[in-house]
Amino acid sequence: MSAKPTFSEEIVAKVAHLARLELKPADLPPYHEGLSRILAWIEQMAAIDTQGIEPMAHPFDLAQPLREDKVTEADPEGKQQRKFQALAPAIAAGLYLVPKVIE
Amino acid sequence: MFNKTLTELADGLARGEYTSRELTDYFLERIKRLDPSLNSFITLSEDYAHVQADQADQRRKQGQAAPLTGIPIAQKDIFCTEGIKTTCASKMLDSFIAPYNAHVVERFAQEGAVLLGKTNMDEFAMGSSNENSHYGPVLNPWNLDTVPGGSSGGSAAAVAARLAPAATGTDTGGSIRQPAALCGITGIKPTYGRVSRYGMIAFASSLDQGGPLTQTCADAALVLSAMAGFDPRDSTCVDQPVPDYTKALDEKIAGLRIGLPKEYFGEGLDPNVACVIEAALKEYEKLGAKLVEISLKHSAMAGPAYYIIAPAECSSNLARYDGVRYGYRCDDPKNLEDLYKRSRAEGFGAEVKRRIMIGTYALSAGYYEAYYIKAQQIRRLLRDDFLNAFKEVDVIMGPTTPSVAFNLGEKSDDPLSMYLSDIYTIAVNLAGLPALSIPAGFVDEKPVGLQIIGNYFEEGRLLNVGHQYQQVTSWHRVLPAFAKGGL
Numbered sequence: 001m002s003a004k005p006t007f008s009e010e011i012v013a014k015v016a017h018l019a020r021l022e023l024k025p026a027d028l029p030p031y032h033e034g035l036s037r038i039l040a041w042i043e044q045m046a047a048i049d050t051q052g053i054e055p056m057a058h059p060f061d062l063a064q065p066l067r068e069d070k071v072t073e074a075d076p077e078g079k080q081q082r083k084f085q086a087l088a089p090a091i092a093a094g095l096y097l098v099p100k101v102i103e
Numbered sequence: 104m105f106n107k108t109l110t111e112l113a114d115g116l117a118r119g120e121y122t123s124r125e126l127t128d129y130f131l132e133r134i135k136r137l138d139p140s141l142n143s144f145i146t147l148s149e150d151y152a153h154v155q156a157d158q159a160d161q162r163r164k165q166g167q168a169a170p171l172t173g174i175p176i177a178q179k180d181i182f183c184t185e186g187i188k189t190t191c192a193s194k195m196l197d198s199f200i201a202p203y204n205a206h207v208v209e210r211f212a213q214e215g216a217v218l219l220g221k222t223n224m225d226e227f228a229m230g231s232s233n234e235n236s237h238y239g240p241v242l243n244p245w246n247l248d249t250v251p252g253g254s255s256g257g258s259a260a261a262v263a264a265r266l267a268p269a270a271t272g273t274d275t276g277g278s279i280r281q282p283a284a285l286c287g288i289t290g291i292k293p294t295y296g297r298v299s300r301y302g303m304i305a306f307a308s309s310l311d312q313g314g315p316l317t318q319t320c321a322d323a324a325l326v327l328s329a330m331a332g333f334d335p336r337d338s339t340c341v342d343q344p345v346p347d348y349t350k351a352l353d354e355k356i357a358g359l360r361i362g363l364p365k366e367y368f369g370e371g372l373d374p375n376v377a378c379v380i381e382a383a384l385k386e387y388e389k390l391g392a393k394l395v396e397i398s399l400k401h402s403a404m405a406g407p408a409y410y411i412i413a414p415a416e417c418s419s420n421l422a423r424y425d426g427v428r429y430g431y432r433c434d435d436p437k438n439l440e441d442l443y444k445r446s447r448a449e450g451f452g453a454e455v456k457r458r459i460m461i462g463t464y465a466l467s468a469g470y471y472e473a474y475y476i477k478a479q480q481i482r483r484l485l486r487d488d489f490l491n492a493f494k495e496v497d498v499i500m501g502p503t504t505p506s507v508a509f510n511l512g513e514k515s516d517d518p519l520s521m522y523l524s525d526i527y528t529i530a531v532n533l534a535g536l537p538a539l540s541i542p543a544g545f546v547d548e549k550p551v552g553l554q555i556i557g558n559y560f561e562e563g564r565l566l567n568v569g570h571q572y573q574q575v576t577s578w579h580r581v582l583p584a585f586a587k588g589g590l
Contacts, residue, residue: 011464012460015460015463015464015467016460018467019418019447019459019460019463020422020425020440020443020447021447021448021451021456021459021460022441022444022445022447022448023448031460034457034518035457035460035461035464037518037519038410038457038461038518038519038522039461039464041406041407041410041519041522042407042410042411042474043407044403044404044407045404045407045408045411045474045477045478046473046477048401048404048481048484050477050480050481050484053480053483053484054480054483055476055479055480055482055483056479056480056482056483056486057479058309058339058535059295059296059309059486059533059534059535060295060296060341060535064338065338080202083202084202084428084429086202087199087200087202087428087429087430088427088428089426089427089429090432096427096428098439098442099436099437099439099441100438101438101439
C-alpha cells in the first residue's frame, strides 16, 4: 500500500464530488483530519500477507440465484406507479422532475 | 405485568387473563408515560395497533391463534411499514411513508402480532451509541447519563424499560448484540440469509441481518421462529426450513465444548467486564460444559477490514438517495449536480457522510486493490479462523463489548474510539455467522453481555445454550429502576 499518493485535501474534495456530497472549503480540513485518522488505522491491514487468498465478497460462496426475466407485477392502470411517485419531491405527467440539464 | 416475558404474556392471552387490546393499551400507556425520558420510539402507531389488537382478539376467539397472536411488538425504524412513516432516523427519510411492508413486518402481521410503533436508531444503522439519530439520542434506562448502544438502541432501550415485550433490530457489525448487552437484554443476530432483507433499508448488503431483541432466550426463540424463513424477494435469503427454535431450548448441555478466543480476553477488555464473563463461564462449567482455549488469530484485523467493506457497500447503497425519486430535496437547486450534492449534504448526518466518503475512496480507481480487495481477502481469513475453531468446539464465548455503557458524548467526537466498541462483534458479520448476547451480570450497576457465537444455521443451539444459563441465573430478570418508575 506504500505506492499510493498521500491522502490530501484535494483527494477529499475529489471523493466528495464522486459521492455527490457538497463540501464547503471550510469543511475540508476537519474532514481530511478525521478521515486520515481512520485510514491510518485501516492501514494495519497491509501487515497481513494475503498473497493468493481469494477475496470473499459474500458470507457464502454461493452462485447468485437468477429468476426468469418476466413481469411478475403488471401495473396496467399505473396504480403502483402513482403510489411510488407520490413519494417524489416533484413529478408531472408520470415523470420525475429535475432542474433543466440541457439548455 | 410489565416484567412478564413475552412467553408469559402469550400464556396469559391464551388463558384469557387479558385481551390483546388490553395488553396493547397497557404498553401504549407505558410508552406515553415513560418514553419521553428515553426517546426510544420515533413513531407510535396507536390506531393501527388497536386495529391489529382487535383482529388478534377475534382470531383467538375463532381458535386460530398462533404463538405471537395478540403480542405487542416494536419494529426498528429501518423496516418498511406500509402507511406508517419509516425514517431510518434520517432527515433524508423524515417524511418517507413506505409503499410496501418489509418481509419481517408481513411475517409478524401473519402471526397476528401487534405493531406498537417504530423505534429510534442510529441513522441508517451507522453507529454504536444511538447518538447519530436525526430524532435525538436514546438514553439507557439503566442510567440516563449513558448510551443504550447502537444502532438498534431504541429497540434495546424499549425492551429493557419494558415498554415492549420484544422488538426487532438489525445487525451489520453488532447492532443487535451490542445494544442488547449495554441494556441488559437478550439479542440474536441470525446467520446471514436466515431472515429476509426485503423491505429492510440497506446499509451494507453482505453484512446486514435482522433479528429479535427480547428479555429471554425463550422469547427470542418464539420471535425468531416467526421472522426467519425463505423469501424469493431477497436473493441472498437462504431456502432452508426454519426449525421451531423453542423445541431445542430444554436440551441439556453437558459435554458442550465452549471455545474461548484468547484474542477476546486480552488488551482493550475492561477487567471488571472480564470478571463477570469469567463468572458466567464458571456457571457453564457447572452445567457440564468444557472450556477450551482457542485462537481467532486475525481478530485484530476485523475492525480495519469491516471499516472498508461496510462503508464501500454503504456508499453504493446510499447512492439511491438523490433527491429525485423520494426523500429529502434541497431548496432551489441551481442545476442537477447542485440538487444531488446539496440534497445529500443536507439530508445525511455526519457519520453517514463519513462512511460514504470512506467507501467512495476505497472503491475509487487506484485504491480498490489496496483497500477493498485486501479487506475481502482478510474477510476470508477471519471466516477461516472461525471454521477452524468450529472443528474443535461447539460454540464460542466471550464478552459482547469491551466495556459497559459509556456516557453520552463520551465518544461522539471520536469516530475511531466509537468503532472500537464493536471489536468483538464485527468479525461475526464478516463471516456471516449467528451470535447471541445475553445478560451475564453488572459492573457499577450497568449490564454486561455474554456473547455466544455458533456455526452457520445453529441459532437453535445458541438459544438452547443461552436458555440453559437463564434457567440457573436471574440476570435477565433484573429490572432497571426506571422501568418500575411511576407504578
